[in-house]
Amino acid sequence: MKFIKLTAISAAVLASTAALAADPVIVVDDNDAVVYEAEPVAYQAAQPSYAYNSDAGIVRNTTGAVVGTTKTIFNTLTHPASVSAEAGTLGYGANVGFSVNEKTELQAGWAGGDAADLFGGDFDANDVNYDIDTDFSNPYLGVQVRPMANWFTMGAGIIVPDNEITATANAKDSGNNGYYPVDGARYFVGTPDADQIDVARGDITEVGGVQADLEHRNKLAPYLTVGFRPNITNNFGLFGELGAAYLGKTTATVNANGANGAAAEEQIKKELEDENYLEWMPIVKLGATYRF
Template identity: 60%
Template sequence: MKLIKLTVISAAVLASTAALAAEPVVVVDDNTAVAYEAEPVAVSYEAEAEPAYAYNADAGVVRNTTGAVVGGTKTFFQTAINPAAVSAEVGTLGYGANIAWGLNEKTELQAGWAGGDVSELFGGDFDVNDIEYDIKDADFSNPYLGVQLRPTGNWFTMGAGIIVPDNDIEVTANAKGPNYRIDNVDYNAKHTGTLSGTVEHRNKLAPYATIGFRPNITENFGLFGELGAAYMGKTNATVTSSNPDTVVGVTQVGGTEVRDPNFTGKDVAAIAQKELEGKDYLEWMPIVKVGATYRF
């Protein structure tokens, strides 16, 4: 009889554990009353999931591209105002800086600008047929947008993107001896005067590609170097003479100087301009840059 009573009472206790979890259970056994306390039920809580737009402090990149960029206005805004890195640079495109946003652990979107007077960096001279031109000034403006990849996940990088170039290069022609020689014809330099010109590229959008390295020196600070090229396209050139109305002596190779009263300094400038445009100077602009990066 005692066994039956205990069995019935135990079943009732198991069926009502929720209601009796905090209350003691009393079991009556004929003349003896025994109180049993119910043990609390253990509840397990999992740690709150990390948000999709969380940043990796070591790599400075967004872990989940889809969650950060596509997840909604809020997460996109948070991504935009939390860049992965900022960099300062100097190179053939000029002095500049860029800001980068992490798309995933191996990919960054970059927006930057490089330019200024880079004649000292990019100065020198170049030849167009037989005329040597000195670069006197180079006023560059090169805003760009691109993607920087770390295909192997280490310091090696590959980049590609678009430049919006607005580069003006001022040049001056050097005479060889007493003459400017253009296409095997000598034009008297004294009569012609100084030949000065400007060169600019026709492309309004210039695709570029680079390879480089970006080692981290500390947790937040790093250096970088890049090599590559941008396709700037053909050039527009303008050449003027300081003596545009002066009659110029012309000498064919191996002949004597002849002065045609209808041939003046501006005519020599027009010939030089045609040759300069035909050169397509810097059609492929070399990209060489070095700089420093700070990662957030």
């Protein structure tokens, strides 16, 4: 009888294979038949290793993509988490972002162009006013952190500055009586009246126009910022940042093109370098972000 029971049960089991997960399974153990209820199997679609976080504004769980295999790293670098456009004191530019985790994003970007008007367009060095023309080039690498996983951000990184800054001196008064006050003396643009010259004070005539090229000595400039990055939609967001970059002291190359201009150049050079124009460059930027 056991054999007959087993044969019948086996046939029933084979006939109901398609419904095996839902139907009870009968197992004969010696003289007893025991019924086991089979639990249905739930099948779920595989979830991606990342998901958009609308609060933090970046993708989750991509650490493996950054520190994983060479192939995965390549895929990550060719599929950034975001692209942004920006305008500010570093110039006009853009950056791409790569997510490390839900709170941290790496950035690589560039900003440049003529940003002189953002700094007022001029500055004073020892009572001499200089108009400024700039041609900025500021590639940078940085990290943006959302310490509280909300809109507030903190940034840090390195700028590789290649900024051209030209300063043109504005003489006081006008015509032949125009002059630059330098170290207590007056360096006249042309030839003033004889009674205006004070030899004891060190006045010099026929200095001509004065122009200087300024270069910051730091080849790598560290920066720090704080900011906000609210999300408008799942893909679009805005941002603003405030901070500073340390560009270092300046080196000035001065050209005074009058007949006695060479006599003024060294002293003007010293005064410009003592001013250290934009030694600490303020960072103010606004922009928009598209997230993939």
